Amino acid sequence: MTTPQISIRNLCVDYITADGDVRAVNNVSFDIGKGEVFGLAGESGCGKSTVAFSLMRLHKPPAYISGGEVLFDDGNGAKDIMKYSDGEMGIFRWSEMSMVFQSAMNALNPVIPIVDQFTDVIMRHTDKNKYEAVKRAEQLLQIVDIHPNRLSDYPHQFSGGMRQRLVIAIALALNPKLIIMDEPTTALDVVVQREILQKIYALKEEFGFSILFITHDLSLMVEFSDRIGIMYSGELIEVAAAKDILESPYHPYTHGLGSSFPSLTGPKAELKGIPGNPLNLLDLPQGCRFQARCERVTDICRRKATQLRDVQAGHLSNCHLAVGGQPIAIVETEAVAV
Amino acid sequence: MSNKYGELLVEGQNIVKDFKVSSNALKQPLMRASNDVSFKMYKSRGMAVVGESGSGKSTIAKMIAKMYAPTAGKILYKGRDIQTITHRKELMTYREGVQMVWQDPFGSLNPTHNIFHHIARPLKIHNKVSKGNKKELEERVYELLEQVGLIPAKETAAKFPHQLSGGQRQRVNLARNIAVGAEVVLADEPTSMLDVSIRAGVLNLMQEMKFDREMSLLYITHDIATARYIAEDLAVMYVGHMVEWGDTDQIIHDPQHPYTQLLVSAVPDPGKSIHTKLAGNKGEIPLWTPDSVGCPFAGRCLHAVPRCKDEMPAAKQLAENHFVRCHLHE
Numbered sequence: 239m240t241t242p243q244i245s246i247r248n249l250c251v252d253y254i255t256a257d258g259d260v261r262a263v264n265n266v267s268f269d270i271g272k273g274e275v276f277g278l279a280g281e282s283g284c285g286k287s288t289v290a291f292s293l294m295r296l297h298k299p300p301a302y303i304s305g306g307e308v309l310f311d312d313g314n315g316a317k318d319i320m321k322y323s324d325g326e327m328g329i330f331r332w333s334e335m336s337m338v339f340q341s342a343m344n345a346l347n348p349v350i351p352i353v354d355q356f357t358d359v360i361m362r363h364t365d366k367n368k369y370e371a372v373k374r375a376e377q378l379l380q381i382v383d384i385h386p387n388r389l390s391d392y393p394h395q396f397s398g399g400m401r402q403r404l405v406i407a408i409a410l411a412l413n414p415k416l417i418i419m420d421e422p423t424t425a426l427d428v429v430v431q432r433e434i435l436q437k438i439y440a441l442k443e444e445f446g447f448s449i450l451f452i453t454h455d456l457s458l459m460v461e462f463s464d465r466i467g468i469m470y471s472g473e474l475i476e477v478a479a480a481k482d483i484l485e486s487p488y489h490p491y492t493h494g495l496g497s498s499f500p501s502l503t504g505p506k507a508e509l510k511g512i513p514g515n516p517l518n519l520l521d522l523p524q525g526c527r528f529q530a531r532c533e534r535v536t537d538i539c540r541r542k543a544t545q546l547r548d549v550q551a552g553h554l555s556n557c558h559l560a561v562g563g564q565p566i567a568i569v570e571t572e573a574v575a576v
Numbered sequence: 577m578s579n580k581y582g583e584l585l586v587e588g589q590n591i592v593k594d595f596k597v598s599s600n601a602l603k604q605p606l607m608r609a610s611n612d613v614s615f616k617m618y619k620s621r622g623m624a625v626v627g628e629s630g631s632g633k634s635t636i637a638k639m640i641a642k643m644y645a646p647t648a649g650k651i652l653y654k655g656r657d658i659q660t661i662t663h664r665k666e667l668m669t670y671r672e673g674v675q676m677v678w679q680d681p682f683g684s685l686n687p688t689h690n691i692f693h694h695i696a697r698p699l700k701i702h703n704k705v706s707k708g709n710k711k712e713l714e715e716r717v718y719e720l721l722e723q724v725g726l727i728p729a730k731e732t733a734a735k736f737p738h739q740l741s742g743g744q745r746q747r748v749n750l751a752r753n754i755a756v757g758a759e760v761v762l763a764d765e766p767t768s769m770l771d772v773s774i775r776a777g778v779l780n781l782m783q784e785m786k787f788d789r790e791m792s793l794l795y796i797t798h799d800i801a802t803a804r805y806i807a808e809d810l811a812v813m814y815v816g817h818m819v820e821w822g823d824t825d826q827i828i829h830d831p832q833h834p835y836t837q838l839l840v841s842a843v844p845d846p847g848k849s850i851h852t853k854l855a856g857n858k859g860e861i862p863l864w865t866p867d868s869v870g871c872p873f874a875g876r877c878l879h880a881v882p883r884c885k886d887e888m889p890a891a892k893q894l895a896e897n898h899f900v901r902c903h904l905h906e
Contacts, residue, residue, distance in 0.1 A: 431842070436851070439851070503828075
């Protein structure tokens with residue numbers, strides 16, 4: 239097996255608050271292979287964006303990374319980027335790992351023409367002069383199907399979909415090995431969304447980078463990702479291949495997420511959703527974090543803390559009931575058959 | 577006025593709405609946000625309006641809510657043109673019958689007042705409780721909160737909006753609709769800011785309001801899958817035009833207008849692959865003005881013929897409850 243592009247080990251992120259420290263990300267570990275699309279899904283506040291920000295080490299107080307390793311393969315073996323100095327991190331960011339932020343409207347500076355926002359990042363990281371940087375910017379614009387003569391326009395002169403493509407083009411500027419995409423298409427229409435994701439996929443095939451894809455739209459994620467991790471209140475609770483995550487989930491939360499989506503084509507079933515509200519991280523229960531909303535809760539869930547482990551080849555879950563058990567959907571079809 | 581769908585509550589007849597796009601008084605260019613739109617909303621039935629942003633979905637809801645007056649055409653409420661409703665008393669009755677739910681549950685509640693205030697206010701304004709009877713008011717507020725699943729009601733009533741989650745806030749908004757006994761609820765993207773696990777509960781509550789309280793629901797969304805879940809009728813809008821409308825399932829399974837086909841092909845679905853080809857061309861969305869001619873989708877359509885650029889197609893009935901505006905079906 240080749241070394242993964244990035245390997246996250248026991249990552250913890252804390253927020254300092256007046257009521258004590260809150261652990262927003264607790265012992266999260268996963269790998270992303272080279273050229274792989276890894277999806278991270280969960281409700282708002284579950285810590286998925288916090289994970290993305292800590293990979294770039296972009297957190298500012300009151301948030302800080304309180305533990306864990308992030309091993310990144312830059313071509314000369316895996317290095318822990320948590321140990322990088324600020325200067326090394328400044329060189330690392332964008333040239334090795336770049337990010338597409340949630341809202342493209344806010345990620346671009348509204349009072350500076352697009353061309354300067356491209357040349358800024360290119361000239362900061364390479365020896366290119368202004369002329370070469372503009373040439374590169376023109377190239378990048380063509381990659382995302384925007385005419386190069388629009389380089390001197392301001393962000394407000396572009397539509398939402400075009401702005402999103404501009405942000406993606408800036409992320410591609412230095413040929414990074416990993417691109418983090420934090421809800422890259424959330425504010426867009428479905429048609430534009432699909433156009434952009436198809437574009438990203440084609441670029442990935444062409445340039446071979448890996449993607450960490452974050453969204454709360456599970457149907458979209460299943461289509462786009464190779465593997466998916468589901469987060470709940472700061473913990474990674476299930477990791478599996480994209481198609482397995484909805485078809486044969488082991489964790490009741492994943493199963494609940496799957497049955498929260500109305501289907502476009504299948505029979506109309508009543509949406510169950512998941513009862514209750516997300517957890518307050520200041521008031522954590524003993525044992526499993528999902529126990530209050532879980533239908534299958536048993537005694538052990540209230541006592542013993544959970545841990546993510548293999549339940550079947552390539553499928554991890556932290557549910558106490560998952561080990562040696564059956565995927566939830568399969569159990570239910572059997573019950574109907576009897 | 578009733579037929580097999582039940583009582584007709586709101587009817588739009590060839591509504592046109594123009595907006596000024598520039599404040600320059602000499603130029604006065606107009607933008608046509610809604611062009612020749614007709615629809616019918618029945619008691620205990622949901623109508624979903626889908627389309628991309630800027631297609632004029634919200635404009636329709638705002639015209640029904642009397643926030644804008646149509647430039648041409650009529651909106652009838654129980655057979656009466658709503659533009660003729662101008663007296664204070666009549667307006668109060670109209671607003672009692674027609675209520676709105678907004679997209680942003682964080683912006684639609686006053687942060688400086690508690691939940692009790694939000695529910696009590698419509699009850700008092702519309703005289704739903706006897707004046708000065710504090711006990712009756714309290715009981716009614718708690719009852720309403722329980723009905724929308726905000727339990728324990730007493731504790732919830734004392735809370736402020738910032739102490740509730742998005743889903744809980746949207747339930748407060750729905751409780752306000754129930755409080756005045758609304759017959760028509762205009763819901764503008766009510767679940768698009770909610771998490772999926774919470775969204776299902778709010779959708780089910782709206783479903784319950786539609787059936788148990790016989791409300792007529794206008795559900796504006798860009799999510800066709802939830803539209804299918806909650807609405808019997810579907811209207812697809814493109815650049816201010818209703819291009820296809822009728823029975824929801826029929827349209828989703830067998831879309832007839834090229835734009836609907838494009839839209840349905842783009843909806844994320846776990847069974848699809850990201851490589852599924854889109855059923856349409858890339859292209860700019862036109863700005864529609866009163867002088868524009870032709871079909872607004874002609875520039876992106878895979879099947880466009882020359883007359884599509886010159887002539888707006890008329891509405892064509894394909895089945896009992898399935899209409900389309902497209903030259904391919906004439």
